[in-house]
Amino acid sequence: MAIPKFLQSALWSYNLENMDINNKADKRIIIEQILNFGTWKQLKWLINNCSWREIKQIIKNPSPGLWMEDSLNYWLIFFGIKLSNAKKEKAIFNLWPKST
Secondary structure: OOOOHHHOOOOOOOOHHHOOOOOHHHHHHHHHHHHHHOOHHHHHHHHHHOOHHHHHHHHHOOOOOOEOHHHHHHHHHHHOOOOOHHHHHHHEOOOOOOOO
């Protein structure tokens, strides 16, 4: 399935022509980017093309370093998901991570 051009603003660093919503890795990127940066129109597209179960599963298992803190917090509350502090901190984008 071709990814609509109006999603480009949420997927700015990706070539939409090379993405496929039926590809598991692409679907994860699309869901996370739209939940982080998408517009209302993009969110409606996401809801029409991905199941609530898929979306919730991605939020339960967020990719490390890709989430804006406010966005992740919003979706965690929206879906009633509890993440460990360690998992949440690992998911949040940070320009200056603590050195170990």
